Amino acid sequence: MAKRKAKASRVRSESSSKAAKNSTQVMTYDDGEDELLEGDDDDAVISASEEDEGGSDDERKHRKLLEAISALGGKKRRKLAERSEASVQVSEFAVSAEGAGEKISLSDLLGAMDQTPSAVKSTKKQLQNLESCKDTLELPLSRQETEKIQRKVAFEKTSKDVSQWESIVKQNQRAEQLVFPLNQEPSGPKPVEHVVVGWKPRTPLEMEVFSLLHKNMQPINDPLLTPMEEASLKAMSLEEAKIRRAELQKIRALQSYYEAKAKRERKIKSKKYHKVLKKGKRKELLKEFEEMRNKDPAAALEELKKMELARMEERMSLKHQNSGKWAKSKAIMAKYDDEARKAMQQQLEMNKELTQKLALPPESEEEQEPEETEVVPDFANDAQAAADPANPWMMGKLSAEPAEKDCGGDDKESAVENTQNEEEREPEGDEEEENEEDVLLREFDEKRKSRRPDDDALAPPFQVDKEETEGEKKEEPVCVSSEDEHEGEVVSEFKSLFQKLLANGHESTVNKGTGQDAKESDAEEPALLDEGLSRVRSLEDVDELLGQGLVREHAEDVAEVKEKIPTTAEETKNERTDKRKKKKILDLNDVLTRDAKVISVPLAPTAIGEEEGEGDQRMLVQEAFAGDDVVADFLKDKKKRVEAGKPKVVDLTLPGWGEWGGVGLKPSRYKRRRFRIKVAPPPPRKDRNLPNVIISDARESSVAMHQVSQLPFSFEKPEQFECSIRTPTGHTWNTQRTVQKLTAPKVVTQLGSIIEPITRDSLDKSKAQTRGKKAPDIVLASAGAEGQGPRKGRRKAGENNARNLRNPRRRAIKRTK
């Protein structure tokens, strides 16, 4: 209210000053804005408004009157404001019709700005600059040009977009193998949840089953607890639950302790420990038995009888003697399987335990004797076995482990001692006992061996085998070495020839260089096909085709040979290469005739019957190749070649030239001497010192036809190409897996599957991969120390989870809390 009053007073003072100017009455304002707005008007107007209620006619008259009065009063009165039509001032055709004639100059506008503060100075300056320059604005570009620019921008944008694909395209081009379709889902059965999601029951039977399932509220997704179970769990009181939980915890703890202990004990590797443990157990048993005997001799006797009976039964039966079906099958598997072997051992141990005579305090001598007899034969057997040359195991053992043999000897001695004087045995005490244990062990071993005749049959006699192999070695060296040499030489010859040819090819390319370069530059890429009028229908056609090629190649060869006119320089070169070749050959021979490592194979099932078979085979071979005298043939061949290589005397005598000629007339001796030209003997043959080798320098066209004469494109050196050819890919030289790897095709498509065009997903995936690869590099340095904290936390969480999983009920309990 106070504000308004102040405002009103201000207005009043203003209006009063105006009123003074206009010499009118002072106006009074009750309140309201209407009056305030009209404050500027004359009193006449106010009065008119006051009389508004009276009537419009009266008002008009009054106004006229006032006008008339004012007109009488002279020019001091201000002209009244008049309302007029807008169209007079604002024309329809231009923005302002009023100032149409006048021009607004920029300076007028600036003049208005002069009064404003200096904040707009910069704009002013700009405007002045604009004023000063006289050029007109350019016209907007033509449609064609704008379109051109638009096109350019759009094209740049799209080409940039498209360039995103470059990485993936290159990756695919470089890939060793591409499997189409590209984004395949992994084959195989899907998890049930995925399959079930979209399934709905349709048939009435299905509906029924479904409803039943729902009634029982069987879980579909999470099979841990049914709602029923959960409900029952909920029903359990808190205390009960707590007690139960405590119980469970206790049990679990105990179990875990026990397990840990057992595990620890199981992990102890010391044999001695186990031995002691066993001994302790046995002693305890004995003690018990003793106690029983003291307390209840009858019961003890019963027990003894029982044991005796069991022993008898065991000795009678073959139950634990590894002769059953199961044992035989295990025996076969024992070679590969540790567990099977262990199982067999266990069985045998059982047998031993059962058949062992009870160590009762000596009551009578009759009882002891059989024990002795039982012990003795084993050792006797042992000795026999050792002597038996047919038993490889024994042989191997004796020869391979002399230390053990020594101790075995000790044992024997002790055993003999055992048998001979009992009295001495007792004072020996602990040592004796240990020995006894050893003896028992050995006994068991022996038994096992003796009771596995099949195995022995399977196991080949070591020594015999070795002898055989040695024998072979001794016998064979002659033939083998010669064969090997031959083979090696052929190989080396081939290789050297190949290399030489390659080198020649290389040279020829260099020689031809200029001519061929021109050709190549013109034909940028050779045609991939030789198109002709003949059709290949069968293998014969292919051969014919080859024949054509051969003729052509042959012609080329001839041409090449013609080109090669032997010069002295070349001869020397040849000699040099020959030397090199010789060296190479020797090296290769060394390599090839080197003794192959003889691997003694312990298990060679076919080795037994071979002694007779070998001789037979040799005879057979001899019989089969009775007619061939390979060596003689070879020598003959070589001789022929040497003869052919010798230069022939050129006879240029012309009968009848300068003398009489005719039938029966011979040219004169002088003439013969004169015109028979003897050619200088050729350089000595390279194979003159190698009796079983033929070395020929002549280029053989039949081979050359198949040789590459030019270094193919994409290879830079002949060695590279050679290397690519030399490494074999087939299964003859490589293992299965290597062959698969080497021969993997570049593009693999699936039969009957549609290959879709590449999609954006793969692009995104590849991008993500690259990002993923990059990320650790950045973090690596800082992550070292920090990374451990969260990891620990995570592991803890994982442990908790694992524990929860192990005990679902517990989790459920937690939930109820």
Place this chain on the structure above:
Amino acid sequence: MKVKVLCRNPDDYVRETTRDIQRVPRNYDPTLHPFEVPREYTRAMNATKLERVFAKPFVAALDGHRDAVNCMAKHPTSLSTLLSGSCDGEVKVWNLPTKKCVRTLQAHEGFVRGMCARFCGTSFFTVGDDKTIKQWKMEAPGYGEEEEPLNMILGKTVYTGIDHHQKEGVFATCGQQVDIWDEQRSSPIRSFTWGVDSVSCVRFNPVETELLASCASDRSIILYDMREATPLQKVIMNMRSNTLCWNPMEAYIFTCANEDYHLYTYDMRQLSMPIVMHSDHVSAVLDVDYSPTGKEFVSASFDKTIRIFPEKKSHSRSVYHTKRMQHVICVKWSLDNKYIMTGSDEMNIRLWKANASEKLGLLTTREKQAQNYSQKLKQKFQHHPQIRRITRHRHLPREIYSQRKELHVMKEARRRKPEVQLMCSERSGTALSPSKKKLSNVPSLLVSFFLKCKVLLAHHRS
């Protein structure tokens, strides 16, 4: 006593099935298997020979059209279905395994100019000489129902080609202009023109699905983006391109079939020069289609042959022809990368194997391995003259053979001409060769042109 026994993986000695041959452990000692190179060479030779002997690419001919087959379309989801349209306005749907026509419909009056299947395979579109675009259901109408199109759009001008978007309900037609249509509307949502009045072929890019390319009658290839208001780029060639095809695995590569007997592979981003020029045909190339792996493409030509080109090679790897096959108008590569379909002038559709000597059907693992091995061997010894000779040998009909020779001579002559001229000029000594003269004249001409331009510009300004 410890007995050590050698343990072997049962996979190495246990056979796969009881019918399998027994596995024999093998000693891979190289000294025991000498002559590895010659032995492998022999194997390679045998493999190449057998390949040629078994190279019988022709599988079947689908007979039934009553006029030349003008266009074909692949079914996007079914490998066994093929659509074909002929010059009498008939469209046939074929079942490839049974080699029978499943459905025939009179789609247009006059030629069926173009056809394409919707990406989902439920319907297909045809355009014809009667200025209509028709959409048809892929399934045949039921008993008693009439064969009627789902949709028909009547245009003002003849449409010469059609292609469908890879993922959306949008298709493009060409004729006097390139129109982009929404399937739901009867008027195009966008039209592109760029100074040409007839466009013969339009194709959507299958990878960057918003891009299009078209071949126009002014010897140009024009690129469009569906989202932009104007075309993107244009390249004008020496002769007209008939069709083009985008590489389905490389977003920016396309190949066009040209009237000048060649095909050109372009990088979309650099239209000034083609990447490769593929030449082997002896007449205009009419159609081209990429294999779905994007490694090869097949081209159909007026010279009655089809050729298969490796993607970046300038010469074909094989050529197919038969006595009865006339000008091949359209060609398609099946979506499983195994077959090629051709439609030709003499009303037949032919089915070819993409790899001439490939064995069809399921292969056992051992067969597959053997195949891989022989392939590897062939590749390894490909440079050896005999093997190369056998692999490259193809039979050609006499006309094409002679024509090829002729073309070769012409090409040689053209190549040699400047050389000969140079030689002649050298012999005469002083006189410059005409080509050189021309070259020397060029700069002065250019200068005078520039001067004129400047003067004109000055006038204009004043």
